[in-house]
Amino acid sequence: MSKRKLGPSKARFVRAENSYEKLEDAGDEVVMVSSSSDSENEEPPAKKQKPLKQEDSADSIPGDAVLENQDFIGFETSSGDENEEFDQQGSPKISDSENEYLSNDETVYHTKSADYKTGNFNPKYPWIRNNDHSRQIEISDWLTMEIKDFIKYISPSAEEIKARNDTVGKLRECITGMWPDAEVHCFGSFATDLYLPGSDIDMVVVSKARNNKYDNRSSLYQLSSYIRNHRLGINVEAIAKAKVPIIKFVDPTTKIHIDISFERTNGIKAAELIISWLKDTPGLRELVLIVKQFLSVRKLNIVHTGGLGGFATICLVRSFLKLHPRVATKSIDPLENLGVLLIEFFELYGYNFGYDNTAIAFDEDGEPYYVPKDSNPAFQNRNPFTLAIQDPHDPANNISRGTFNLRDIKRSFGGAFELLVNKCYEMNQATYKERLGQSVLGDIIKYKGKQRDFEDARDLVQNEALAFVSGESSRATSLPPLPSEQYTIISDSDSESEYEKHLEQLYEKSQSKKPESNKNIDELMGLNDRESDVSSSGAASDSEQEKPSTSKLDKTARREYWLNKSGSF
Numbered sequence: 001m002s003k004r005k006l007g008p009s010k011a012r013f014v015r016a017e018n019s020y021e022k023l024e025d026a027g028d029e030v031v032m033v034s035s036s037s038d039s040e041n042e043e044p045p046a047k048k049q050k051p052l053k054q055e056d057s058a059d060s061i062p063g064d065a066v067l068e069n070q071d072f073i074g075f076e077t078s079s080g081d082e083n084e085e086f087d088q089q090g091s092p093k094i095s096d097s098e099n100e101y102l103s104n105d106e107t108v109y110h111t112k113s114a115d116y117k118t119g120n121f122n123p124k125y126p127w128i129r130n131n132d133h134s135r136q137i138e139i140s141d142w143l144t145m146e147i148k149d150f151i152k153y154i155s156p157s158a159e160e161i162k163a164r165n166d167t168v169g170k171l172r173e174c175i176t177g178m179w180p181d182a183e184v185h186c187f188g189s190f191a192t193d194l195y196l197p198g199s200d201i202d203m204v205v206v207s208k209a210r211n212n213k214y215d216n217r218s219s220l221y222q223l224s225s226y227i228r229n230h231r232l233g234i235n236v237e238a239i240a241k242a243k244v245p246i247i248k249f250v251d252p253t254t255k256i257h258i259d260i261s262f263e264r265t266n267g268i269k270a271a272e273l274i275i276s277w278l279k280d281t282p283g284l285r286e287l288v289l290i291v292k293q294f295l296s297v298r299k300l301n302i303v304h305t306g307g308l309g310g311f312a313t314i315c316l317v318r319s320f321l322k323l324h325p326r327v328a329t330k331s332i333d334p335l336e337n338l339g340v341l342l343i344e345f346f347e348l349y350g351y352n353f354g355y356d357n358t359a360i361a362f363d364e365d366g367e368p369y370y371v372p373k374d375s376n377p378a379f380q381n382r383n384p385f386t387l388a389i390q391d392p393h394d395p396a397n398n399i400s401r402g403t404f405n406l407r408d409i410k411r412s413f414g415g416a417f418e419l420l421v422n423k424c425y426e427m428n429q430a431t432y433k434e435r436l437g438q439s440v441l442g443d444i445i446k447y448k449g450k451q452r453d454f455e456d457a458r459d460l461v462q463n464e465a466l467a468f469v470s471g472e473s474s475r476a477t478s479l480p481p482l483p484s485e486q487y488t489i490i491s492d493s494d495s496e497s498e499y500e501k502h503l504e505q506l507y508e509k510s511q512s513k514k515p516e517s518n519k520n521i522d523e524l525m526g527l528n529d530r531e532s533d534v535s536s537s538g539a540a541s542d543s544e545q546e547k548p549s550t551s552k553l554d555k556t557a558r559r560e561y562w563l564n565k566s567g568s569f
């Protein structure tokens with residue numbers, strides 16, 4: 001397997017093509033068709049996939065609009081940047097207030113290792129500490145290396161893994177103390193090692209007894225009261241009316257959010273499947289964590305506000321990698337090409353994917369494929385511009401049904417594609433001196449939590465939840481079979497149609513939002529922190545001064561640059 005070598009081959013460039021929109025139903029099978037009828041001169045699929053030609057795509061965003069700041073979903077300043085308080089190490093303070101919620105960056109239980117102080121800390125791009133890749137000839141290699149550094153930077157330390165294990169252990173002990181016939185398991189990102197420092201822990205209570213199940217209102221309230229009264233959690237909420245009734249709370253020590261559901265073992269099955277995907281899909285963990293962080297800083301990962309949840313993100317990345325021609329044919333090593341793959345991921349889901357007609361499905365072996373939306377009622381929606389991803393274990397369930405804010409997600413992906421391409425071009429032209437202290441990934445990713453120390457301790461400390469799901473734990477027991485009805489509806493009033501109505505209302509509300517057309521690109525993408533704006537310029541700059549360097553780039557030159565890169569893939 002090779003690394004993608006990038007070099008000029010303009011002559012080989014053919015018209016940009018959106019192969020993902022051209023799905024043709026061939027009986028049961030769905031095939032991708034090429035627009036070129038000249039098979040002799042046809043480029044290999046990966047070469048066609050590459051070129052940057054937004055104006056060719058019907059729903060694409062014109063390149064200039066990007067530079068005119070009209071098409072980005074900026075970094076959220078959720079923790080109230082202006083008013084944020086910092087401790088002595090410059091980390092955001094966690095207030096004692098019970099209402100305090102952590103962002104995905106933040107954790108209160110991470111300490112620093114001995115070599116923490118070496119290297120200059122770069123508050124804007126903390127993951128580039130001690131890691132200078134600015135002398136790479138290929139900028140996409142620089143990006144690949146930065147992605148790896150970022151992953152190492154946010155991967156859990158020994159203390160974090162132990163803190164998560166202890167939190168789960170403590171809750172398990174309490175719950176089984178109260179309900180001796182209960183088993184308590186984890187699923188979701190903690191059980192698959194796909195968690196960001198501030199990710200929640202998803203847990204499920206399952207009864208061993210056939211005639212005493214816990215998926216009822218009285219158990220929900222009994223456990224939520226117990227958690228509240230025994231101070232096992234703060235902000236305890238029992239959500240009975242949800243499609244999947246849960247108890248939500250925050251662990252008082254670690255401030256980790258916990259969700260507890262009842263009797264639904266399909267989350268554990270999904271975790272098993274995701275673990276197997278991680279084993280057979282190199283690059284999946286890296287790209288999933290980058291995309292999760294990307295969405296998280298923009299608050300586009302929260303499902304109840306129409307965002308893209310962790311599970312759907314995993315499915316998107318996995319189908320991208322598995323259906324990528326060069327990855328599928330093993331002609332490139334994904335781990336050595338993370339930079340290019342990330343850019344292509346953003347290009348696919350930011351520009352090319354045919355959301356209106358195409359759904360992502362999985363076969364019985366969990367292998368992804370594209371299907372027309374009208375092949376399955378679960379993919380249908382009054383609004384055709386929706387993401388449809390089939391639950392790998394339940395064809396009747398569209399796991400991205402709640403992602404009604406697809407417009408912003410698509411825009412943010414398209415914007416990330418543009419920014420990364422621009423940055424690659426800009427850095428390619430820059431001198432080594434100009435490259436120093438720069439970050440390629442930093443144009444789209446931000447990390448505002450405490451300083452960390454690149455201590456990925458996953459090989460040193462066992463993640464007990466992961467060990468259980470992978471069958472490597474002494475606590476592993478066989479789970480009861482999946483109930484035929486996967487969703488437990490406790491509430492009488494919360495019917496399916498009401499839920500759909502609620503989603504539609506939220507969707508319509510989101511459609512009435514005005515585009516943030518007046519915002520500066522740096523502000524939108526979080527490139528200029530307010531603090532640094534003030535300190536560097538001494539005064540609020542006028543709009544001309546605020547324009548990012550990318551806006552000065554000649555559009556044609558940028559495109560030429562990227563096409564040259566593309567041609568040799």
Ligand SMILES: Nc1ncnc2c1ncn2[C@@H]1O[C@H](COP(=O)(O)OP(=O)(O)OP(=O)(O)O)[C@@H](O)[C@H]1O
Nearest residue numbers: 188189195196199200202266267270309310311399
């Ligand atoms: N729409 C859904 N349909 C079926 N199962 C779902 C759905 N959404 C979530 N799940 C289950 O819940 C688990 C946790 O989902 P979630 O979206 O929180 O992802 P996560 O991997 O835990 O991400 P995060 O780190 O953001 O918490 C999934 O792995 C899946 O088993």
Ligand SMILES: [Mg+2]
Nearest residue numbers: 188189200202
């Ligand atoms: Mg989760």
